[in-house]
Amino acid sequence: MKNKKVTAMDVARLAGVSQSSVSRAFSENSSISIKKKKIILEAAEQLGYQPNAIARGLITNQSRIIGIVMRNIQNPFFPEVLDRFYSRLSEKGYHVMFINSQNNEIQEEEVSHLIEYSVEGAIITDALLTSSAVQKFTRNGISVVLFNRYVNDSLSNAVVCDNFAAGKKIGHYLIEKGHENLAFISGPVNTSTTVDRRNGFQSALAEHGITSFLKENGLYSYRGGYIAAQRLLEQDKDIDAIFCSNDISAFGAIDYLRKQGIRVPEDISIIGFDNVAMADWSSYALTTWHQPIDEMVDSSIELLLNNVNGEVRSPEIQRLEGHLVERGSVMDRR
Template sequence: MSRTRPPSSIAVARLAGVSQSAVSRTFTPGGIVSPATRAKVLAAASTLGYRPNLLSRSLTTGRSGIVAVAVGGLSNPFHAMALDCFATGLQRRGQQVMLVVVEDEWALGSAVELLSGYQVDAVLSSLSVNARDVAEALTRFGVPIVTMNSSVTNRWVRTVAADDHEAGAAIAKHLYGQGARRFGYIAGRSGTLAQERREAGFRQGLAEFGITDCERAQGNHLHSGGAASVRALYASGTGPDGLFCLNDLTAMGAIDALRVEFGLRCPEDVLVAGYDNIDGSAWPPYRLTTVDVGLDRVAAEAFALIEEEDGGPPEVLVQPRLVLRASTRS
């Protein structure tokens, strides 16, 4: 059975009584065409069922209109939230989304190398780049790459981040103001910008009250890491009464372990705060005090950066928002 070929721009031009270049300009973002011509072209395209070929357009404009979104760690709801925010925002801008799932920053380089064959205009990622050799490898592809919370940037690799240091300090002041006097911090992977800034800000905030002792446990960004960290912090029988966790998923695991394994109440016995403001943080079993990074603002700044093909700031900071809930008696 023979397949019917899709209608071409030539057929649309003939039906509309305009030139082929007028059809091309009509379907090119920013293309200059009169309202009357645009109306005739769109009517003809609708009649014929015509859809522009994005790959063919890239041959003449040098831009495909495709932005790759590279995500990893989708077991953490924050990355799924970031993906949704990036993809929705790009589509509203008239750009197409190519989704790439990678394990970590080291896999980002091989992913971008593959993507370069598809002539993507830019790459967005909720992953961070923290190794200089990874950042240098990414520059080979000559497309803007915007990440979140990267400690290494260059001409092509830029980052958008929340002011994690300020947010960590705000959490410390809040916990102290709510009556906590023995403090603990559950960390994430070492060497990441978000981890370093959040912990440094938290400790600086405590230092303003003359507090230098803060117990520390190593988490894994997941619910299981929060629970395991609580076992380590409370094994002696006396643990922190004010606990800050690197992210919400860790904090939720910590709250579950405190209640189920140690019989401790939150917030009556232990105040717990997280970070990210994922949907689950507001669920009744947790009602978690957290920090909202403002993903809409992060995405808007990222979209601005991918338009800066040469230049632009290496890092853009957005101001996060403290969200107070019942886990800290708020």
């Protein structure tokens, strides 16, 4: 038989006070005498009272929930991002509603779910917003920040790694290490991460008089990187370095090369992007670009919470700087 739920009214009766006093005992910055508060908390403990966040949310219009919409949860980069978001948000008293997304653009249903629960903000990782979605969030006073992706439509706040600068530095780095015949394995085309990383890379190569290089779409996946490497080598056997625009596809590319008896980095250098945990595993020892996840998460949350009141501000895109991590997958050919 289901127990009857314990409410503030029950606590009030036991403690000999009013329901509003019980509510004040559980709030910060409320006027209540120390003595009465003590009595109330003891009564609550005795009854096993737990404030009802749903009722509180209805009254205050503050759910204390942040929605995190995440794609590619099985890419090790994103569990790390989720871990960091969770830490920071729970420190600030927020709870996380998790939405596992499947599409490049957040779906109407996903938007509806977030609005239904009056989330106080939404972090969208690795996906984009339609203008209809932006409108719905804005109309409902829900602050949104795109994490790791952005669009130049001036509608959404975003926090990304400075991918262009990173791609450029990677380009210079590979050339300075003596590589001449470079190739690029991208993620899904037209995503801001792919475009910016490739454009930065291209910019660096152009400065060295290299006006073209081979590109294949690695779909940001292990298998995609494996196949992309295969396709690149079919086109040009003299490639001496490949910039993979994420770590997972770099692992796939490395495994393809190894299967062909091509040594990494002796024969072909591989560099990745993200710096996931297994980049450090000695079977890969991947040289890669470290994304500043901590800073990106902190900036995202700051941007998010500074808009939770629904103030209309000009959306901004924050680009944060990562850094190179040298391990063993890039040869020094000088």
